[in-house]
Amino acid sequence: LIAFIVTPWAAVRLLRGELQHRPVAPTGPHSQRHTEHHERSDDWTTRLYRRVMTPMLQKAAVRWTFLGGVSILLLVSMVLILLKVVTVKMLPFDNKNEFQIIVDMPAGTTLEQTAAATRALADYVAQVPEVTDYQAYIGTASPFNFNGLVRHYFMRSQPYQADLQVNLLGKKERKAQSHDIVRRIRPDIERIARAHGVRVKIAEVPPGPPVLQTLVAEVYGPSFEVREQVARQVKRVFETTEGVTDVDWYMEDEYPTVQFVVDKEKAILAGVDPEAVNRTVSMMLAGAPVGLAHDESAREDVPIRLRLPRGERSGTGELEQLRVQSRTGRLVPLKELVQVRTIRAERSIYHKNLMPVVYVLGDVVGRQESPVYAILAMNKKLGEMRMPDGAHLDILSTHLPTTTDRVAMKWDGEWHISYEVFRDLGIAFAAVLVLIYILVVAWFQSFKTPFIIMAPIPLTLIGILPAHALLGAFFTATSMIGFIAGAGIIVRNSIILVDFIELRLRQGMPLEQAVIDAGATRFRPMLLTAAAVIVGSAVILFDPIFQGLAVSLMA
Numbered sequence: 001l002i003a004f005i006v007t008p009w010a011a012v013r014l015l016r017g018e019l020q021h022r023p024v025a026p027t028g029p030h031s032q033r034h035t036e037h038h039e040r041s042d043d044w045t046t047r048l049y050r051r052v053m054t055p056m057l058q059k060a061a062v063r064w065t066f067l068g069g070v071s072i073l074l075l076v077s078m079v080l081i082l083l084k085v086v087t088v089k090m091l092p093f094d095n096k097n098e099f100q101i102i103v104d105m106p107a108g109t110t111l112e113q114t115a116a117a118t119r120a121l122a123d124y125v126a127q128v129p130e131v132t133d134y135q136a137y138i139g140t141a142s143p144f145n146f147n148g149l150v151r152h153y154f155m156r157s158q159p160y161q162a163d164l165q166v167n168l169l170g171k172k173e174r175k176a177q178s179h180d181i182v183r184r185i186r187p188d189i190e191r192i193a194r195a196h197g198v199r200v201k202i203a204e205v206p207p208g209p210p211v212l213q214t215l216v217a218e219v220y221g222p223s224f225e226v227r228e229q230v231a232r233q234v235k236r237v238f239e240t241t242e243g244v245t246d247v248d249w250y251m252e253d254e255y256p257t258v259q260f261v262v263d264k265e266k267a268i269l270a271g272v273d274p275e276a277v278n279r280t281v282s283m284m285l286a287g288a289p290v291g292l293a294h295d296e297s298a299r300e301d302v303p304i305r306l307r308l309p310r311g312e313r314s315g316t317g318e319l320e321q322l323r324v325q326s327r328t329g330r331l332v333p334l335k336e337l338v339q340v341r342t343i344r345a346e347r348s349i350y351h352k353n354l355m356p357v358v359y360v361l362g363d364v365v366g367r368q369e370s371p372v373y374a375i376l377a378m379n380k381k382l383g384e385m386r387m388p389d390g391a392h393l394d395i396l397s398t399h400l401p402t403t404t405d406r407v408a409m410k411w412d413g414e415w416h417i418s419y420e421v422f423r424d425l426g427i428a429f430a431a432v433l434v435l436i437y438i439l440v441v442a443w444f445q446s447f448k449t450p451f452i453i454m455a456p457i458p459l460t461l462i463g464i465l466p467a468h469a470l471l472g473a474f475f476t477a478t479s480m481i482g483f484i485a486g487a488g489i490i491v492r493n494s495i496i497l498v499d500f501i502e503l504r505l506r507q508g509m510p511l512e513q514a515v516i517d518a519g520a521t522r523f524r525p526m527l528l529t530a531a532a533v534i535v536g537s538a539v540i541l542f543d544p545i546f547q548g549l550a551v552s553l554m555a
Contacts (some may be wrong), residue, residue, distance in 0.1 A: 043524070045523055045524050045527065046520045046523065046524075049516075049519055049520050049523045050516060050520055053515070053516050053519060053520075054516060057512050057515065057516065058512070070459065070462070073462045074458065074459060074461060074462055077461050077462050077464075077465040077466055078461065078465070080465045080466065080468075080469050081465065081475070084367075084368055084373060085469045086465050086468045086469050086475050087368050087369070087370045087373070087474050087475065088370060088372055088418075088474070088475045088476075089369070089370040089372075089418070089474040089475070089476050090208065090414055090417050090418035090421060090476065090477055091206075091207045091208045091476050091477060091478070091545065092207065092473070092474045092476055092544050092545065092547065092548070093177070093178075093179035093204065093207065093369070093544060094178070094179075094204075094205065094206070094207035094544055094545060095171055095177040095178050095179070095544050096168075096178045096204065096205040097167060097168045097169070097170060097171065097178065098165065098166060098167050098168060098178075098205065099166055099168075099178060099182055099202060099203065099204045099205070100142070100148075100153075100163055100164065100165055100166065100202070100203040101121060101125070101163070101164035101166065101189065101200055101201075101202055101203075102153070102156075102163060102164075102200065102201040102202075102203055103117065103118050103121065103161065103162040103163065103164065103193075103198055103199075103200055104160065104161055104198065104199040104200070104201075104248070105117060105160035105161070105162075105197070105198055105199075106160065106197065106253055107158075107160055107252055107253035107254075107255045107345075108160065108253075108255040109159065109160035110159060110160075111138060111139050111159040113160075114138055114139065114159060114160055114161070114162050115136075115138045115162070116196070117162075117193075117196040117197075117198045118136050118138055118162040118164060119136070120192050120195075120196060121164055121189065121192055121193070121198075121200070122134055122136055122164055124185075124188060124189070124192055125164065125166055125185070128181070128185055130168050130169050130174045130176065130181050131166055131167070131168060131169075132167050132168060132169055133167050134164060134165060134166045134167065135164075135165045136162060136163070136164050136165075137162060137163040137164075137165070138162040139157065139158065139159045139161065139162065140156075140157055141153055141154045141155065141156045141157060141163065142163040142165050143165075145205070146210055147203065147205060147206055147210040148203075149210075150210040150211065150212065151203070151210070151212055151213070153203075168181065177544060178204065179204060179544075182202055182204060183365065186202060186245070186365065189202065190245070199248060200246070201213075201246040201248065201363070202246065202363075207544070207545050208417070209417060211412070211413045211414055211416075211417060212359065212361065212412070212413060213246075213248075213361035213362065213363065213413055214362070214363045214364050214371050214413055214414045215238070215244065215361065215362040215363065215364060215371050215374060215375070215413050215414070215415070216359060216360070216361055216411070216412040216413030216415075216416075217231075217234050217238075217359070217360040217361075217409055217410075217411060217412075218352065218357050218358075218359060218400075218409065218410045218411075218412050219231040219234060219357065219358040219359075219360065219407070219408075219409050220355055220356070220357055220400075220401050220404050220407065220408045220409070220410070221356075221404060221406075221407040221408075222404055222405055222406070222407075224349065224356070226387075226388055226407060227356065227357070227358045227407075228251060228358065229388065230358075230385075230387065230388075230393070230407050230409070231249055231251060231358040231360055233385055234360045234382065234385075234409060235247060235249050235360050237378050237381045237382055237385075238360060238362045238378070240381075241374060241377055241378050241381070242366065242377075243364055243365060243366035243367075243368065243373075243374055243377075244362045244363070244364060244365075244374055244378075245362065245363050245364075245365050246361070246362060246363040247360075247361070247362045248360075248361045248362075249358065249359060249360045249361060250348075250350050250358060250359040250360075250361075251347065251358055252345070252347045252348060254344055254345070254347070255344075255345055256342050256343065256344060256345070257342070257343060257344070257345045258316055258340060258341070258342055259340070259341045259342075259343060260277075260281055260319070260334070260338040260339075260340060261338060261339045261340075261341055262274045262277045262278065262337060262338055263337060263338060263339055266336065266337055267337050270326055270330075270332045270336065270337065271326035271327040271328055271330070272324050272325075272326045272327075272332055272337060273327075276324055276325075277324055277334070277337055277338065280322060280324050280334075281319065281322070281334070283306065283307060284307055284308045284313060284319070284322060285307065285308070285313055285319075286307065287305035287306060287307030288305065288306055288307070289303055289304065289305055290304050290305065290306045291303075291304045292304060316340055319334065320333070320334050320335035320338075320340070321333065321334070321335070322334040324337065352400075353400060355400070355401075355404050356404065361413075362374075370474065371413060371414045371415045371418070372415065372418065375411055375415055379395060382395055382409065383395065387407045388407075389406075389407075391406070391407075393407060393408075393409055394406065394407065394408040394409065395408075395409055395410075395411075396408055396409065396410040396411070397410070397411050397415075397419070398419060418477075421477045422477070422480065425477065425480045425481070425484070428484075429484050429487075432484070432487075433454065433457075436450065436453075436454065436491055437450040437454070440453055440495065444498070444502075449498060452494070452498065453491060453494040453495055453498055454491060454494070456490050456494060457487045457490055457491070460483065460486050460487065460490060460555070461483075463555035464479070464482075464483060464486075464551065464552050464555045466555075467551045467552075467554070467555035468548070468551055471547070471551060473547050473548055473551055474548065475548060476548040477548075478545065478546050478547075478548040478549040478552075479548030479549065479551065479552045480548075480552075481549055481552075482548060482549040482550070482551070482552025482553045483552050485549075485552075485553060486552055486553055489529070489533065493522070493526050493529070496522060497518050497519065497522055500517075500518040500521060500522060501514045501515055501518045504517055504518060533553050533554070534553075534554045536553075537549070537550040537553040537554045538550070538554070541554070
């Protein structure tokens with residue numbers, strides 16, 4: 001509506017005075033053609049276009065040289081992806097005002113040891129200039145966001161687990177982006193963690209849908225032991241692959257637990273209720289509420305819990321000296337009523353789609369901070385692995401295994417999101433091309449013309465991919481959207497050119513002259529359209545999320 005109604009009306013209203021003083025052109029098609037040619041000859045853009053296009057259409061050698069050069073440029077642009085000069089990634093890293101440091105000590109570590117290691121990490125973080133404040137959560141989960149919900153951070157409540165929530169200066173108050181800050185401090189964080197025997201993971205707020213981790217390998221198998229054995233080998237591949245860090249897995253460490261098994265026969269003979277034994281041990285270890293302490297300076301009442309001092313509940317010897325009251329009032333030593341057994345703690349079994357699975361996790365750092373290249377590098381090592389039955393590991397990239405009778409591994413995490421997004425965008429783009437072809441065939445009544453109109457679409461990669469390389473930007477989902485949007489602009493310009501050429505051909509103009517005349521007439525409007533797109537896209541060029549969209553449109 002704006003192009004066909006508002007713009008012509010505004011032109012008549014605003015340019016009326018200028019048009020009244022302009023000399024009237026001669027009538028007739030030939031004189032009109034002469035006048036248009038004369039007016040365009042005074043324009044430097046028209047002269048430049050004609051000077052380039054005329055020898056290209058008249059001389060086959062020049063024409064084939066130009067086409068060969070364009071083909072080479074397109075090939076070189078595509079090679080940039082294969083050479084990893086342009087990195088493909090789902091979404092770039094966002095610029096947030098916070099990040100988390102996830103601390104995991106060996107299973108069985110005391111709360112005090114976890115606190116000491118977390119304090120060492122916090123003391124270093126406090127010295128980072130961009131950090132405003134931090135909060136440590138030891139033995140309990142920190143307030144979680146959507147990312148923490150997906151990664152199950154709310155379940156972290158063991159004494160050997162801790163979270164360090166770090167807040168940064170506002171975006172306008174610091175020069176470095178949050179990811180650059182994390183990348184700068186990561187080596188020191190890992191050095192401190194190694195010194196304290198800690199496993200750490202640095203969790204940034206994701207720019208898009210959160211996943212369990214950037215790199216996720218799901219190991220399926222017929223039994224718990226087989227899954228653990230294969231997952232351990234996969235974890236070793238993660239640890240030995242360059243650029244893969246924060247390696248972890250969803251498999252608890254084995255550690256002994258002590259069980260007090262009540263001998264019911266002895267308990268009955270001693271006149272002690274077996275359930276009373278359980279209640280006594282539970283109260284002495286975990287404590288039991290016995291009342292509230294009213295403090296005028298406190299906002300809420302302070303609960304009072306009764307349990308043994310820490311020094312008297314740290315070993316089985318002290319617990320065996322506990323006494324349980326019988327029905328007759330006699331105090332019976334606990335060691336006369338129970339049997340002490342040391343067993344291995346039961347470990348969790350995770351499921352996905354009702355199939356038992358072991359997750360192996362990792363993050364990507366270094367030059368190519370994209371999971372695609374790390375997966376390609378690890379697939380070579382994983383393909384050489386031998387399973388307990390002697391077979392090779394079945395590696396899946398896009399779908400889950402149909403059964404757990406044999407060992408299989410599926411890639412998930414950011415890779416799965418990237419695969420789905422680029423797949424869906426590719427399918428949508430292909431459907432749009434088919435629809436454009438049908439519409440153009442219906443309009444021009446030709447099956448060849450749509451191919452001419454859509455031929456420039458892949459040529460836009462000559463500008464898009466080198467531009468990403470020059471700016472050091474990831475080729476992301478927004479870059480793909482920009483490529484599709486740019487294709488729409490290209491098709492629009494091509495349709496106008498072809499329609500203009502056919503109009504000149506119906507007026508009796510030779511094909512070669514019609515092509516040059518159409519290009520010369522539309523050259524400046526197309527140049528202004530491209531300039532408008534560049535100016536409009538420049539405002540999001542330095543946005544970390546939409547940079548790819550801006551680069552694709554501007555290139």
